[in-house]
Amino acid sequence: GRNQEMQSTIKFIIDARTRIVTITGKLGIGKAETATAVCRYMLQRNHFSDGMVMLDMVNPTSDGTIFSQIAQVVGLNAEVKTSTKDNKKLLKSLEKMNILVIFTRIDEALAQSRHPEWKKGLVRNIVSLLQTCPHIKLLTTSCIPVCNLLALPSQILERTIELKPLDDKDTVSLLLKLSRPIQAMELTDNGTLTSTQLLHLLRHHPIIKDVCRGYPGIVCRVAKLLQYHLLDGAVKLLSLNRPCEKILPQNLSPSEMSFESFWKGLSSTGVTTASDFCLHLNQHFTSTTHASRGLSSHDLEEIIRRITTSSAGEIELCKIQSWWSMWYLPFHGTVKKILHLWDAVDPVTKIYGISHNKQIFHAYLRTTAPGTFALRLSANYAGDLSLAYVSEGGEVVHLLLEAQPEGFQLHLKDVVDVYENLEDFVHGFTTLRWVYPSFEKKQIFTRAASHEKKNSFHI
Numbered sequence: 001g002r003n004q005e006m007q008s009t010i011k012f013i014i015d016a017r018t019r020i021v022t023i024t025g026k027l028g029i030g031k032a033e034t035a036t037a038v039c040r041y042m043l044q045r046n047h048f049s050d051g052m053v054m055l056d057m058v059n060p061t062s063d064g065t066i067f068s069q070i071a072q073v074v075g076l077n078a079e080v081k082t083s084t085k086d087n088k089k090l091l092k093s094l095e096k097m098n099i100l101v102i103f104t105r106i107d108e109a110l111a112q113s114r115h116p117e118w119k120k121g122l123v124r125n126i127v128s129l130l131q132t133c134p135h136i137k138l139l140t141t142s143c144i145p146v147c148n149l150l151a152l153p154s155q156i157l158e159r160t161i162e163l164k165p166l167d168d169k170d171t172v173s174l175l176l177k178l179s180r181p182i183q184a185m186e187l188t189d190n191g192t193l194t195s196t197q198l199l200h201l202l203r204h205h206p207i208i209k210d211v212c213r214g215y216p217g218i219v220c221r222v223a224k225l226l227q228y229h230l231l232d233g234a235v236k237l238l239s240l241n242r243p244c245e246k247i248l249p250q251n252l253s254p255s256e257m258s259f260e261s262f263w264k265g266l267s268s269t270g271v272t273t274a275s276d277f278c279l280h281l282n283q284h285f286t287s288t289t290h291a292s293r294g295l296s297s298h299d300l301e302e303i304i305r306r307i308t309t310s311s312a313g314e315i316e317l318c319k320i321q322s323w324w325s326m327w328y329l330p331f332h333g334t335v336k337k338i339l340h341l342w343d344a345v346d347p348v349t350k351i352y353g354i355s356h357n358k359q360i361f362h363a364y365l366r367t368t369a370p371g372t373f374a375l376r377l378s379a380n381y382a383g384d385l386s387l388a389y390v391s392e393g394g395e396v397v398h399l400l401l402e403a404q405p406e407g408f409q410l411h412l413k414d415v416v417d418v419y420e421n422l423e424d425f426v427h428g429f430t431t432l433r434w435v436y437p438s439f440e441k442k443q444i445f446t447r448a449a450s451h452e453k454k455n456s457f458h459i
Helices: 003-014 031-044 065-073 084-094 106-112 118-132 146-150 168-178 195-203 206-212 216-225 231-238 259-264 274-289 297-307 317-337 358-365 422-428
Strands: 020-024 052-055 099-103 136-142 158-162 271-273 314-316 372-377 385-390 396-404 407-412 415-419
Touching: 003 020, 003 031, 003 136, 003 158, 020 031, 020 146, 031 052, 031 099, 031 136, 052 065, 065 084, 065 118, 084 118, 106 118, 106 136, 106 146, 118 136, 118 146, 136 146, 168 195, 168 206, 168 216, 195 206, 206 216, 206 231, 216 231, 216 317, 231 317, 259 317, 271 274, 271 317, 274 297, 274 314, 274 317, 297 317, 314 317, 317 372, 317 396, 358 372, 358 385, 358 396, 407 422, 415 422
Parallel strands: 020 136, 020 158, 052 099, 099 136
Antiparallel strands: 271 314, 372 385, 385 396, 396 407, 407 415
16 A cells, blocks of 8 residues: 555665665655665665665664664674764775665654754764765655754755555455454354455455555554454444543542553563462452452453453553553543442442353353343453343343443444433443342332433333
8 A cells, every 4th residue: 555655765765866765754655665665675775785774763862873783784894983083984884885774763862862962963963974974865754854853954854655545445454464353253243254355344344444545654553452352342442532531530630540650560671470460450449440340350251351362471562552442441440430239249249340241241141030140341442331231032142231431332223322320321321130149130220219200211
């Protein structure tokens, strides 16, 4: 889907007049991936006889880093130098070399740098490099052109290629390439589909139109999520209409829920062990929700299973960070909202944890009387609740209660109803009579007398 942009980038790099080529675009549009593909193409064809150098722009250290890294990669075995005299020696050594230097995420590096003089040093080094070494060119990625970003001299010719979102066809192709096979049942109730029909329905599915929107970075995120969720579940988790902050309780300090704060208290590196993570997570969960009932060992096992498939016992920061924003924040917000029910386990558990899936609830309820029900926090739909009950005909039925800022929303027979609290829902749903295993619901779920007749319905 980026062939035209790649060809333009290569054309500009080969042009003798061009010294800097910058791939621009919004975050997640695929700038780094496009730059990598261009470099691979040019490396295979030996366009730069002395090689290519990719510099670490996110963690700069000193003025001499740029010259030293280039010299080391091309075989000059230079140590890191900082003095003007040493830099001139390195530049002299690089003067006749034919090299492509790649600066990725240069705008992010500038924003993150803690060295006030680093930008000035970077500008000075780039200008010296391009003026002294006529056969060296720069390939960069940035949200805006580098000459504007660094205020480089106007005589340095920069060419830019702006990346636009992929069209729906290319977005679908990329998603299918990165994710598991998409099943027909996720798109239609009509059974089997031809490959053409599946592609057509997928192109018009909200996962493409509303979530991915042509951004390869989001497509990669969706592909990982689809390892554990169906299409509609992934849409729900990633919906822009349900940001996590809307679900968080208003009286909770944002710093308490920041991933950076959580990770800082857990590990000083980019990985942690599963056992340390579970211990730290449970401490965070009980201290920030003020719950007396923590996550069970089975709940924690389910969380680990969803974060990583690794059997090494270690979890990477990036995997936990994605899970934190997409799943933990909505889940945490719902527990805070129903804390009085979550903590209540005497004489019976009112809200079960995420390890109690459909199969377990089915086994619990299949031999019980009609009207028997149980509630659990959903593992697949972050922050939502799942209800299982026995119908008049003895069938175990499963319904989803979606967490909303104003309460809980139920979709039933083309009717959408919102309940301020779970007690209203349970008492309004007259089909529900017994809390599993056999407790009368009015003994377990109580509510104010003023709500006794509100929103009653029966199936």
